[in-house]
Amino acid sequence: MAKKSGGFERKSKAASEIPTASMADIAFLLLIFFMVSTTFRREQPRHLAFPKAEATQKMDEKRKNILHLWLEPDGLVYINDRLVPMDLVAETVLPLYRESDRQLLVAIRGDRDVPYRFINAVTEQLRQANAVRVFFHTDLESRVTRARR
Numbered sequence: 001m002a003k004k005s006g007g008f009e010r011k012s013k014a015a016s017e018i019p020t021a022s023m024a025d026i027a028f029l030l031l032i033f034f035m036v037s038t039t040f041r042r043e044q045p046r047h048l049a050f051p052k053a054e055a056t057q058k059m060d061e062k063r064k065n066i067l068h069l070w071l072e073p074d075g076l077v078y079i080n081d082r083l084v085p086m087d088l089v090a091e092t093v094l095p096l097y098r099e100s101d102r103q104l105l106v107a108i109r110g111d112r113d114v115p116y117r118f119i120n121a122v123t124e125q126l127r128q129a130n131a132v133r134v135f136f137h138t139d140l141e142s143r144v145t146r147a148r149r
Contacts, residue, residue, distance in 0.1 A: 061105050064100075065100055065103045065104055065105055066104075066105050066106075066107055067079065067080065067093065067096060067104055067105070067106045067107065068080055068081075068107050068109060069089075069106055069107065069108050069109065069122065070109050070110070071108060071109065071110035071111070071114050071118060071119065071122060072110075072111065072114070073111050073113045073114050073115075075115075075118045077089055077122060079092055079093070086118075086121055086122070086125070087125075089122060089125035089126065089129070090125040090126070090128040090129040091129075093106065093125070093126060093129040093131050094128075094129040094130070094131075097129055097130060097131050103133075104131060104133060105133045105134075105135065106126060106131050106133065106134045106135075107135060107136075107137050108122065108123075108134060108135070108136050108137065109137040110136075110137075
């Protein structure tokens with residue numbers, strides 16, 4: 001008997017499943033690619049002459065609980081490398097202080113030539129934000145050399 005379909009039959013059918021043999025290799029290569037190509041943003045270096053102090057105390061605090069507030073001699077305020085107007089410091093710090101469950105430690109880092117009116121304005125803004133854990137960063141190099149003598 002002869003076949004009515006003309007004698008041609010399809011030998012292979014379309015695969016109904018996705019091959020997963022090399023899926024782990026692809027995932028591993030993607031993981032390596034993202035690990036190598038990711039850059040982590042670091043704080044921008046600021047060249048400031050910090051004020052000297054007669055006595056200092058080392059603060060042992062987790063890095064996530066420290067808020068760096070940079071104060072420039074011309075009155076510019078940077079909070080964690082982001083420029084913030086002086087009158088908005090309290091509004092910026094208050095939510096961060098609440099999120100940290102009142103564990104936030106504000107490090108004021110300012111040049112020794114910063115006029116007192118700017119320091120006073122920043123501390124008033126921090127007082128309005130109820131940030132009571134505040135310290136002023138001083139010249140650590142002079143403290144270390146003094147301790148070695």
